[in-house]
Amino acid sequence: MSSTQEPKPPFIEAHEEQVHHHPKMDNESKAISWVIRVLATCLHPYSSSLSSNVNTRLANPLRDIPHDRLMADVEVFAQERGLTHIVSDLKKGALIAQDSEAYTRFDMFTEEDRRILEDEVTHKWRQTGTLYYMVVMTSLAAAVQGMDEAVINGAQLIYPKQFGIDTSTSHGSWLVGVVNSAPYLCCATISCWLTHPMNQLLGRKKTIFVTCAISFITCIWSALTNSWWHLFIARFFLGIGIGPKSSTVPVYAAECSPAAIRGALVMMWQMWTAFGICIGDLVDLAFYFIPDSGGIQGLNWRLMLASAGIPGLIVCLQVLFAPESPRWLINKGRYEDAFNELCRLRFSRVQAARDLYYIHVLLEAENEMKKGRNRFVEMFTIPRNRNAALASWIVMFGQQFCGVNVIAYYSSNIFSQSGFSDPSALAASLGFGALNWLFALPAVFTIDTFGRRNLLLFTFPCMAICLLITGFSFWDATEKGRIAGVSIGIYLFAIFYSPGEGPVPFTYSAEAFPLYIRDIGMSFATATTWFWNFILSITWPSLSLAFKPQGAFGWYAAWCMVIWFLILLFVRETKGKTLEELDQVFAVPARVHAAYGLRQIPYGIKKFILFQNPPPEELYPMESENGRSSGGDEAAKREVSQDVTA
Numbered sequence: 304m305s306s307t308q309e310p311k312p313p314f315i316e317a318h319e320e321q322v323h324h325h326p327k328m329d330n331e332s333k334a335i336s337w338v339i340r341v342l343a344t345c346l347h348p349y350s351s352s353l354s355s356n357v358n359t360r361l362a363n364p365l366r367d368i369p370h371d372r373l374m375a376d377v378e379v380f381a382q383e384r385g386l387t388h389i390v391s392d393l394k395k396g397a398l399i400a401q402d403s404e405a406y407t408r409f410d411m412f413t414e415e416d417r418r419i420l421e422d423e424v425t426h427k428w429r430q431t432g433t434l435y436y437m438v439v440m441t442s443l444a445a446a447v448q449g450m451d452e453a454v455i456n457g458a459q460l461i462y463p464k465q466f467g468i469d470t471s472t473s474h475g476s477w478l479v480g481v482v483n484s485a486p487y488l489c490c491a492t493i494s495c496w497l498t499h500p501m502n503q504l505l506g507r508k509k510t511i512f513v514t515c516a517i518s519f520i521t522c523i524w525s526a527l528t529n530s531w532w533h534l535f536i537a538r539f540f541l542g543i544g545i546g547p548k549s550s551t552v553p554v555y556a557a558e559c560s561p562a563a564i565r566g567a568l569v570m571m572w573q574m575w576t577a578f579g580i581c582i583g584d585l586v587d588l589a590f591y592f593i594p595d596s597g598g599i600q601g602l603n604w605r606l607m608l609a610s611a612g613i614p615g616l617i618v619c620l621q622v623l624f625a626p627e628s629p630r631w632l633i634n635k636g637r638y639e640d641a642f643n644e645l646c647r648l649r650f651s652r653v654q655a656a657r658d659l660y661y662i663h664v665l666l667e668a669e670n671e672m673k674k675g676r677n678r679f680v681e682m683f684t685i686p687r688n689r690n691a692a693l694a695s696w697i698v699m700f701g702q703q704f705c706g707v708n709v710i711a712y713y714s715s716n717i718f719s720q721s722g723f724s725d726p727s728a729l730a731a732s733l734g735f736g737a738l739n740w741l742f743a744l745p746a747v748f749t750i751d752t753f754g755r756r757n758l759l760l761f762t763f764p765c766m767a768i769c770l771l772i773t774g775f776s777f778w779d780a781t782e783k784g785r786i787a788g789v790s791i792g793i794y795l796f797a798i799f800y801s802p803g804e805g806p807v808p809f810t811y812s813a814e815a816f817p818l819y820i821r822d823i824g825m826s827f828a829t830a831t832t833w834f835w836n837f838i839l840s841i842t843w844p845s846l847s848l849a850f851k852p853q854g855a856f857g858w859y860a861a862w863c864m865v866i867w868f869l870i871l872l873f874v875r876e877t878k879g880k881t882l883e884e885l886d887q888v889f890a891v892p893a894r895v896h897a898a899y900g901l902r903q904i905p906y907g908i909k910k911f912i913l914f915q916n917p918p919p920e921e922l923y924p925m926e927s928e929n930g931r932s933s934g935g936d937e938a939a940k941r942e943v944s945q946d947v948t949a
Contacts, residue, residue, distance in 0.1 A: 363400075363401070364664045364665060364667070364668045365397065365400055365401040365661070365664060366401065368401065373397055373398070373401060374394055374397075376397075377390065377393050377394050377397045377660065378390060380393070380660065380663065381393055384638040384639075385638070385639065386638055386639070386642070389642065389652065389656060391411075392652045392653055392655075392656035393656045393659070393660055394411070395409075395411060395412060395416065395653045395656060395657070396653055396654075396655075396656030396657030396658070396659065396660050396661075397656075397657070397660045397661075399420065399653070399657045400657045400658075400660055400661035400664075403420075406420050412653075415651070416651065416653050419650050419651045419653070419654065420653070420654070422650075423561065423563055423654075424563070427561070427563040427564050428564060430561065430564070431647070431648060431649065431650060433626060433647040433648055434559065434560070434561075434648050436624070436625060437555075437556070437559050437625050437626060437648070438556070438568060438571070439621075440511075440618060440621045440622055440625050441552050441555065441556045441568075441571070441572070441575075442571060442575040442578075443575075443614055443617060443618050443621065444511055444515060444548060444552045444618050444622075445552060445571070445572045445573075445574075445575035445576045445578075445579060446575050446576070446578055446579035446582065446614050447515055447518055447548070447579060447611070447614045447615045447618060448545060448548060448549060448576045448579055449575070449576040449577060449578060449579020449580040449581070449582070449583060450579045450580070450582055450583040450586070450610070450611040450614060451486070451518055451522070451541060451544070451545055451579075451583075451611050452486075452545075452579075452580060452583070452708075452711065452712070453579065453580040453581075453582075453583025453584055453587075453611075453711065453712075453736065454583045454586060454587060454607045454608055454610060454611045455482075455483055455538075455608070455712065456583070456584065456587060456711070456712055456713065456714060456715050456732055457584070457586075457587025457588070457590075457591060457604070457607050457715055457729050457732070458587070458604040458607045458608055459479060459482075459483065459713075459715070459716065460591075460604075460715050460716065460719065460725050460728070460729075461591075461601055461603060461604040462534070462601060462604045463475065463478075463479055463531075465600055465601045465604075466529075466530060466531045466534075468531060470844065471848070473845060473848060473849075476844035476845045476847075476848045477841075477844065477845050478531050479844045480840060480841040480842060480843060480844045480845060481531075481535060481841055482531055482534050482535050482538060483538075483712055483713075483840050483841070483844075484836075484837045484838075484840035484841035485535045485536075485538035485539040485541070485542065486538050486539065486541045486542035486545050487542065487545075487833050487834075487836040487837035487840060488539065488542065488837045488841075489539045489540070489541070489542025489543060489545075489546065490542045490545055490546035490549075490829075490830070490833035490834075490836070490837070491830055491833040491834035491836075491837050493542070493543070493546075494542050494543045494544075494545065494546030494547055495546040495547070495549075495550065495826060495829050495830040495833055496826065496830065497543070497546070497547055498510075498546065498547040498550040498551060498826055498829070499822060499823075499826060501513070501547050501551075502547075502551060502554075502631070506627055506628065506631045506632075506635075507551055507554065507555035507558065507627065507628040507631055508555070508622055508625060508626075508627045508628070510547055510548075510551045511548060511551055511552060511555065511618065511622050512618075512619055512622050512623070514543070514544045514545075514547050514548040514551070515544065515548065515615040515616075515618040515619050515622070516544075516615070516616075516619050517540070517541070517543050517544035518541065518544035518545070518548075518611070518612060518615035519612035519613075519615040519616045519619065520612070521537055521538070521540045521541040521543075521544060521612075522541065522608055522609055522610075522611045522612030522615070523609050523612050524537040524540075525537040525538055525541070525608040525609070526605040526606070526608045526609035527605070544615070545833075546829070546833060549829060549833075550825060550826065550829050552572055553569050553572045553809065553813070554628075554825075555628055556568050556569050556571070556572070557569050557813075558628040558629065558630040558631070559626060559628060559629070559648055561649070561654075566751070566810075567747050569810070569813070570746065570747055570750065570806055570810060571747075572809065573743060573746070573805055573806040573809060574740070574743040574744060574746065574747070574806070577736075577739045577740040577743045577801065577805065578740045579614070580711055580736045580739060580740070581733070581736035581737050581739065581740045582736075583611065583736070584714075584729070584732045584733040584735070584736035584737075585733050585736070586607060586610045586611075587607050587715070587729050587732070587733075588726070588729040588730055588732075588733055590603050590604075590606040590607050590610070591603055591607075591725065591726055591729055592726070593606060626644040626647050626648055627640070627644055628644075629641040629642075629644050629645050629648075629658065629659065629662060630662050630666070632644065633659070633662050633663055633666060634666060638659065638663075641659055641662075642655055642656070642659050645658050645659055669818060669819055672818075672819040673819055676819075678819065678820045678823050679820075679823055681820060682816075682820050682823060682824060682827070686890065686892065687817070687886060687889045687890045688816065688817065688820060688824075688889075690873075690875070690889045690890075690891070690893055690896075691815040691816050691817075691824065691889045692816075692824065692827065693873055693893070694811070694815055694873055694874045694875060694889075695808075695811065695812040695815050695816070695824065695827070695828045695831075696827075696828070696831055697866065697869045697870060697873060697874055698759070698804075698807055698808040698811050698812070698870070698874060699808050699812065699828050699829075699831040699832040699835070700831060700832075700835055700866070701759070701763070701804060701808070701866040701869070701870070702804050702805075702808045702832055702835075703832060703835035703836050703838070703839050704835060704839065704859065704862045704863075704866060705763065705766055705800065705804055705859065705862070705863050705866065706766075706770055706796075706839075706856070706859030706860075706862070706863070707796075707800050707804070707805075708836055708839055708840060709839060709843050709855075709859065710735060710793055710796065710797075711735075711736075711739075712840050712843070713843055713844070713847075714728075714731070714732040714735050714793065715728045715729055715732050716728075716844075717773075717789065717793070717852065718731040718732060718789065718790075718793075720777075720847075720852060721776070721777065721785050721786050721789040721790075721852075722782040722785055722786045723786060731790060731793075734790075734794060735793055735794065735797050738794055738797040738798055738801070739797045739800070739801050739805075740801075741801075742797065742798050742800075742801035742802055743801040743802065743805055743806065745802050746801065746802040746803075746805060746806040749802050750802075750806055750807065750810060750878075751878060751879070754876050754878035755807045755810065755811050755874075755876060755877055755878055756870065756874050756875065756876040756877075756878075757876070758802065758803040758807060759803055759804060759807060759867075759870045759874065760867065760870060760871060761803070762799045762800065762802070762803030762804060763803075763804070763863050763864070763866055763867040763870065764863070764864070764867060765795075765799040766796055766799050766800060766804070766860075766863050767860040767861075767863035767864050767867075768860075769792050769793070769795045769796035769799060770792065770796060770856045770857070770859050770860035770863065771792075771856065771857065771860045772788060772791060772792035772795070773788070773789050773792030773793055773796070773852075773856050774792075774852055774853045774854070774855065774856025774857050774860070775788070775853060775856075776788025776789045776791075776792060777789070777851065777852045777853050778853060792856075808828070808832065809828075811874075811877060812824065812825060812828035812829075813825060814877050814885065815877060815885070815889065817886070843855070846858065871900040871901075871903065871904075872896065872897040872900040872901070873893060873896060873897065873900075875888045875889060875891070875896060876888070891922060895922075896922065899920065899922045902920065903920075906919070906920070
């Protein structure tokens, strides 16, 4: 940030002057002096030391500790936690946690230690079988999520007739919307807010077990219902299996994974959720042709809904053999168990000891940050946090109001309205699910190559055009033209959505918030996406009936452009930023960033339309090696400095 120093209150200046004139103060006086300065700084209304330096302190708490003190701290830690039998491993691990290249400078590391630590960089995907077992399990859990969301797509072609619901009337369309949206109502109002207490009480592994068991039971329950309200209740309780799982699985993957591949493994949540949606569409098509048997009416749609529970049962059986999150075990004081689990997840005891000690000191620093602070209030009152919350809200809101789940939940109805037969509509829905998954695969690379903000700014106008193509195709008088236009619009929409607004929101929200409020921030972000998911899914049938498909798709196309402007003005780029740099990025005042976004419009026209080469403007002031701030004009830097201290 700007090198301009913050003004000090007069009583601090007076105190510093007194200390300056009495350099031979005894140790007790110096200690009192230090306490006065710290308290005064924290209480000073213009101070930002407590908020703007949180991430700096959490980035690496071991960074500036001298070698002798670090080794002494490790010995104390080993004695206090009953780990004296691995103290030599802990000393090696602490050195690596402080400096990843320490193994090249100290003789205590064996050749085997050096080889394994070098492989972390040169062969980062060479990992233990236990880690990949965990990856498979979490991928299946994500697929459970996708199937839970997708199977209703085919079932809604059939069950309304059996329940006597006339979908051509306003009342009937609302009933279908209520049934379809039931899980997301539960997620937004209840289950997302159960994530933290469930994780605190049960741990990551058992939370995944419980939520997948609930998914299995409620899917079977849904298949046994005989009225719309009974199906609504069953699907409402399905939300308890969806909400906490959507937050816990990515966190569990992050806490078990090595740093080098953590981002890629966490992003797989979105990719395998898309795969689950694809499988759900495939199951709908496969079961559609099953006739009623044994006096069971609607056997086909019942099998569709029940099938979504099978992957959940598989995860329940598989998760019993997976490791527990070492971070959760350490948070509960179970250090020996955490070390044993890390030994399963890593190749060597040195790696396990490094991660054990680093997690410990990081948790100590986080707990120190949390003392006496209302983190929920600070999420909105501190400008840096408020800017992160606003940006996360925008990308999460955009994930729903871009209209993607209109297609994911109602594509069979949409294709049927355009002229497809019911089986053909289900096959066409499978095409959407397949494209949604296939084009999510490149997102692992594009999100860190092109950046989060740039991907969103490029794909949202494209999605708006695709929605207009889809909606306007319903005006085509010929059936072939209408079918072709609707199919092209929906399939192109999937292609643009999957590498952009698909993976960005959860990735962005997970990194935007400071570590000390990240769990609360993620609960806020997750509840946001599920709330708007509920709004979208409950209103689409009546919206389509009242506005016709042309107007309904035009409505979401318009929202795509509104969201594009919100992203341009208020969503900051987080690609490749360290924790300290993210503090500076989100410290830029909202008004300054909005003005910067507006200036990017003529810049984009010159660069991408007129093919000129205008100089880019750097907004975020970063500290360079010589201590001077770089990037951004001086006026912007002054505004950043003033806003951070507010």
